[in-house]
Amino acid sequence: MTGRGGPLRHVLLSLADDELVLGHRDSEWTAFAPFIEEDVALASIAQDELSHAAVYLRLLAEAEPDAPEDERDPDRLTFLRGPEAFRNARLLERPNGDWAYTCVRHLAYDLFDDLRLKALARSGYRPLAEAVDRLAREERYHLVHGRTWLARLGEAEGEARERLALAVGAVMADAPGLFEESPEDELAVAAGIVPAGPAALAAPWAEAMRAELAPIGLADRVPPPETLVRDARGDGPKGPLGGRRGRHTDDLSALLSALGEVYRSDPRASW
Amino acid sequence: MLEVYEVFGQKASGEPHMHVGSVLAGDRELAYVLAKECFARREEYVSLWVVARRHVRKTSPEDAQMIPHTTDRRYRLGEGYRISVERWRALQARRRAEAAARDGAEP
Amino acid sequence: MAQTEVERTEAEDPRLREFEARIERGEKIEADDWMPEEYRRQCLRLILTHANSEIMGALPEGEWITRAPTLHRKLAVLAKVQDEIGHAQLIYRVAEDLAQPYGKTREDFIEDLVAGRAKFHNVFSYPAPTWADVGVIAWLVDGAALVTQSSLLETSYGPYARILKRICAEEAIHLKHGEDIVLTLAGGTEAQRAMLQGALDRWWRPLLHFFGPPDEVSPNTARAMRWRIRLKSNEEMRQQFLSRYVPKIWGMGFTVPDPGLRRDEATGRWEYSDPDWDEFWRVVKGDGPLTAKRLALRRLSHEEGRWVREALARPKAAA
Numbered sequence: 117m118t119g120r121g122g123p124l125r126h127v128l129l130s131l132a133d134d135e136l137v138l139g140h141r142d143s144e145w146t147a148f149a150p151f152i153e154e155d156v157a158l159a160s161i162a163q164d165e166l167s168h169a170a171v172y173l174r175l176l177a178e179a180e181p182d183a184p185e186d187e188r189d190p191d192r193l194t195f196l197r198g199p200e201a202f203r204n205a206r207l208l209e210r211p212n213g214d215w216a217y218t219c220v221r222h223l224a225y226d227l228f229d230d231l232r233l234k235a236l237a238r239s240g241y242r243p244l245a246e247a248v249d250r251l252a253r254e255e256r257y258h259l260v261h262g263r264t265w266l267a268r269l270g271e272a273e274g275e276a277r278e279r280l281a282l283a284v285g286a287v288m289a290d291a292p293g294l295f296e297e298s299p300e301d302e303l304a305v306a307a308g309i310v311p312a313g314p315a316a317l318a319a320p321w322a323e324a325m326r327a328e329l330a331p332i333g334l335a336d337r338v339p340p341p342e343t344l345v346r347d348a349r350g351d352g353p354k355g356p357l358g359g360r361r362g363r364h365t366d367d368l369s370a371l372l373s374a375l376g377e378v379y380r381s382d383p384r385a386s387w
Numbered sequence: 388m389l390e391v392y393e394v395f396g397q398k399a400s401g402e403p404h405m406h407v408g409s410v411l412a413g414d415r416e417l418a419y420v421l422a423k424e425c426f427a428r429r430e431e432y433v434s435l436w437v438v439a440r441r442h443v444r445k446t447s448p449e450d451a452q453m454i455p456h457t458t459d460r461r462y463r464l465g466e467g468y469r470i471s472v473e474r475w476r477a478l479q480a481r482r483r484a485e486a487a488a489r490d491g492a493e494p
Numbered sequence: 495m496a497q498t499e500v501e502r503t504e505a506e507d508p509r510l511r512e513f514e515a516r517i518e519r520g521e522k523i524e525a526d527d528w529m530p531e532e533y534r535r536q537c538l539r540l541i542l543t544h545a546n547s548e549i550m551g552a553l554p555e556g557e558w559i560t561r562a563p564t565l566h567r568k569l570a571v572l573a574k575v576q577d578e579i580g581h582a583q584l585i586y587r588v589a590e591d592l593a594q595p596y597g598k599t600r601e602d603f604i605e606d607l608v609a610g611r612a613k614f615h616n617v618f619s620y621p622a623p624t625w626a627d628v629g630v631i632a633w634l635v636d637g638a639a640l641v642t643q644s645s646l647l648e649t650s651y652g653p654y655a656r657i658l659k660r661i662c663a664e665e666a667i668h669l670k671h672g673e674d675i676v677l678t679l680a681g682g683t684e685a686q687r688a689m690l691q692g693a694l695d696r697w698w699r700p701l702l703h704f705f706g707p708p709d710e711v712s713p714n715t716a717r718a719m720r721w722r723i724r725l726k727s728n729e730e731m732r733q734q735f736l737s738r739y740v741p742k743i744w745g746m747g748f749t750v751p752d753p754g755l756r757r758d759e760a761t762g763r764w765e766y767s768d769p770d771w772d773e774f775w776r777v778v779k780g781d782g783p784l785t786a787k788r789l790a791l792r793r794l795s796h797e798e799g800r801w802v803r804e805a806l807a808r809p810k811a812a813a
Contacts, residue, residue, distance in 0.1 A: 143559045143572050147552035148791075150799030152583045152600075159576035163569055167458040170565050191564045215802050250457045257453040272805035279801070371560075378563035378625045385683050387563035387625075401522030401652045434524075462570040468670035474677035481681060482747050 124179055124241060126203065126300035127309050130360060131232075132172035133204035136194065138225060139165030140371060141212055150215050157261060161222075164254045169194070171251065175243055195379035199364045199372055206359040207290035209368040216269060216279035220287045223262035227324045228294045229255055231317045240308030263328060270332025284329065284337045292344050293356040294321070314360075318344040392418035393443060394426055397434040404436050415439065517722050522652030525591040536714070536723050537651045538592050539613075544643075545585035546607050546614035552578045553788050554622040555631055563625060570671045574632060577664045584657040591653065601803075608793035610780050615639075617700045619782025626679055626686075626693035632672025634697060634739060638704045640665045641735050650722035680746045694743065695751045702766060703774040705732040736764040 142162035149155035173190035186192045208225065212218050233252045239245040269280045294314065301313035319341040326335040353365065379387060389411045395404040407426050412418035418437040427435065446454065461467035509528050516523070523529055552575045559575060562568035586600045593603075606612040617635050622628060643662050649655050679690040706728040709715050718724045740757075743750060754767035777785065 140560065143568075146559055146572060146575050147549075147556040147579060148795040148798075150802035152549075152579060152586065155579045156576055156583060159572060159579070163460075163572055163576075164456075164458070166565065166569055166572070167460075171458060173565075194565055195563065215799065253452050253455075253457045260450075260453065269802075269805055272808060275801045276805035374560045377561045382683060382685065385686060386678055386681075387567060401655055403656055462566050462671070463573050463667065465667060465670060467566075467570070468667075468674050471670065471674045471677055474674065474681055478677060478681045478746060 123300045123304035123307055124309055125176060126298065127304050128172050128176045128179070128244070129201075129203040130314075132169045132176070132193075133202045134208055134225070134229070135165045135172065136169035137202070137204040137368070137371065138208045138222075139163075139169060140375060141208065142218075142222075144212055145218065161258055161261065164258065168251050168254070171247055175247060178243065179241075191379070192383070195376040196383060197372075199368045200362040202359075202362060202364060202368060202372075204359050204364075204368075205290075205293035205296065206356055206365060206368075207287065207293050209359070209364060209371060210286075210290065211367055213286070214279055214283070216276070216283035217286060219262060219265040219269060220280070220283040222258065223266055223328060224287050224291060224325060225294070226255065226258045226262050227328070228317060228321050230259060231320055231324070232314075235311050235317070238311050244309070266328060267331065270329075270334070280332070281334060281337075284334050288337050288339055290356040291321075291325075291339065293359050295345050296357050296360040297345075298360045315345040389413055391440040392422070392437045393440050394418075394422045395436040395438075396426055396430070396432040398430075398432060400433055404434065409440065410437070514721075517650050517720075521650075522655060523650055524652045525594070532717065533721055533723070534592060534595070536718050536721075537654070538589060540718075540723060541585055541589045541592065541651075541654055542603060543613045543615070545582050545589055545603070546612050547618060547639075548578045548582035548585060549604075549607070550614045550618040550788060550792070551635075552582075553791065554618060554620070555628055557622060558625065558628045561625070562628070567675070571628060571632075574668050574671060577668065581657075581661050581664070584661065585654075588653045588657060592651075604792075604796055608789055608796050610785075610789055613778060616703050616774055616777040616782065617697075618788065619777050619785040620696070620700050621784055623696075624689050624693060626676075626689040627696065629672050629675030629679060629690070630693040630697050632668050633676050634672070634701055635704070636665050636668040636672060637739055638701055638735050640669060641731050641738070642705065645726040645731060646724070648722070648725055677746070680748065691748055694748055698750045698752065699769050699773070700777075701735075702732065702769040703771075703777070705729070705735065707771050707774065733764055736766070737762075740764070 139162050142158055142165060145155070146159045146162065147155065149158050170190055173193050176193070177188040177190060180188050186196060207221065210221070230252075233248045233255060236248045237245055237252075239248075266280075269276050295318040297313050297315050301310070304310045305313055322338050322341045322344060325338045329335045329338060358364065390413075391409050392412055392415065393409050394407050396407040397404045407430075410418055410421050410425055412421055415437060418439075419435065422435055422437050426432065507530075510530055513523075513527075513529060513533075523533070555571060555578075556575050559568065559572050562571045586603060589603060590598070590600050603612070607614070617631075617638075622631060640662060643658055643665060647655060647658050647662065649658070676690060679686040708729040709727045715724075715727075736755075737757075740750065740755065752767050754765065757764050776782070780786075
């Protein structure tokens with residue numbers, strides 16, 4: 117895979133880190149969800165996301181068999197990398213906030229991931245194309261789950277409705293980060309790893325998101341695709357962009373220091 | 388108007404109620420009365436439940452795709468822990484080696 | 495407990511004789527069946543203590559989901575805590591059906607719990623300060639719970655007996671997960687081994703307490719046994735636990751902090767030093783090292799989720 121490592125690595129790490137960081141956030145709800153049945157459901161979604169991250173990281177290990185252990189072993193990649201080496205969108209590293217934010221962020225991400233996986237089914241890198249078919253089946257539950265929650269919260273009035281509207285606003289402000297392009301994307305397209313860069317997903321995503329929000333009267337909160345791909349606020353410390361290029365917020369640093377706390381106490385030990 | 392009622396039967400005290408079939412009836416009471424002879428005339432049941440099919444949310448072929456987990460779930464299953472046997476053996480070997488080293492070091 | 499008017503009347507009730515005959519025949523009692531008030535009360539107390547313990551039991555390990563040291567461990571701890579919550583789901587549903595004549599719902603049970611009015615197992619009031627505690631909890635606390643829960647598989651209350659089959663099967667997996675963490679640390683570095691010994695030392699006394707003090711033969715206990723609500727005494731279960739786990743701990747080259755612990759070869763019984771039952775009573779009455787802190791955490795999440803539960807319970811306003 118020499119020569120292909122750069123863009124392939126970028127694509128796989130973007131996928132893995134999105135799932136890893138969101139799965140970690142989901143797992144923070146375990147034992148604290150609004151009620152017991154939902155606690156169980158979200159804990160499964162967290163496991164799906166973390167398992168998917170592991171699948172992508174193993175693909176990376178297989179693609180780069182000669183890379184040093186720290187750059188290919190899934191556990192070492194998970195627990196030892198610093199924030200600058202993470203490629204997730206900033207949207208996913210934000211703290212969980214309330215239940216409305218958790219639901220809206222998840223649905224926004226799941227709609228994006230659905231489009232991304234459909235595109236990756238046509239990847240010229242066969243192991244990736246084969247893996248996404250399996251992952252898409254589990255992701256489907258996330259979509260159904262998120263959709264059902266959005267509808268229920270949207271139908272309610274009073275506090276639920278107010279929280280939902282605030283959550284939609286906050287998630288839309290960070291949405292451009294999902295479609296952020298980096299120099300590797302062009303190479304990935306040229307190498308046939310992805311049919312198109314992430315920016316190409318902005319228009320279909322905005323349409324899908326509007327369709328979800330229309331029945332509850334919040335479709336107008338979705339930014340137009342041209343704003344999604346050319347956000348003026350850029351990658352300042354608070355803005356939505358930078359994640360795909362390793363520029364993250366302090367929220368990710370805090371997340372990673374918890375994640376690696378035990379492993380880093382002795383990275384040579386068996387745990 | 389007749390409608391479909393799903394029938395659940397319990398085969399013995401303490402067992403769960405299992406789905407056994409369905410009947411057509413005009414209301415829940417009649418469904419129950421008819422279900423008794425449709426299902427319990429030969430098979431032995433100790434309890435029957437009926438519920439209108441329209442109250443059942445069924446799995447569509449599309450939903451069916453999302454029900455089984457498709458990624459590795461061995462951490463949930465016994466087979467994810469077969470390695471414990473090797474860990475135990477390795478630990479015993481290490482203890483024996485440490486004991487031998489201690490004995491050897493003694494005058 | 496003083497006999498109530500209802501119980502005196504029940505004693506002469508022909509239904510009581512039929513009820514006891516059913517239990518004698520090994521039949522299971524179902525939620526809608528007639529049952530003596532005292533049977534309902536005792537079952538409910540046992541079942542609610544179990545449900546509360548599952549949900550409180552999620553907390554000490556839950557703190558380690560974000561910090562578990564490999565992807566496999568992270569998934570396994572997450573799945574285990576999820577199972578505990580799933581057990582609480584099964585058990586609260588059984589409790590709710592049983593408490594129907596009292597008009598009590600799950601919301602009431604949780605309110606009781608977070609207000610400190612309900613009981614849960616002593617072990618969930620103790621801190622889990624290291625990764626080794628996660629292994630020891632999953633291996634030995636779940637091992638102790640499995641001893642208790644398996645003893646209840648033949649309980650006379652049908653709905654509880656049915657869900658216990660699944661709960662025990664899942665606990666058996668948790669135990670393997672815990673044992674694997676423990677064996678990894680036992681075979682690891684000196685720091686890892688010291689961490690494991692520290693966790694064993696910390697958990698030993700709460701584990702001995704877990705089964706409760708040796709039973710006095712109270713009328714309540716006698717009745718619970720006769721009605722097959724419970725089937726084994728506290729001491730029987732503690733002995734079973736000691737027989738199963740002490741040889742394994744010793745075989746791994748580790749110790750438990752009780753110099754008086756030994757097995758009497760003649761009787762096969764374990765002798766252990768007095769584990770300070772006052773501490774046990776303080777903890778189950780709500781004064782454990784972390785009882786208040788963990789209840790406050792539960793209360794906070796219960797309050798923060800209230801608007802969600804209300805939004806779901808309220809039907810959509812007519813469009």
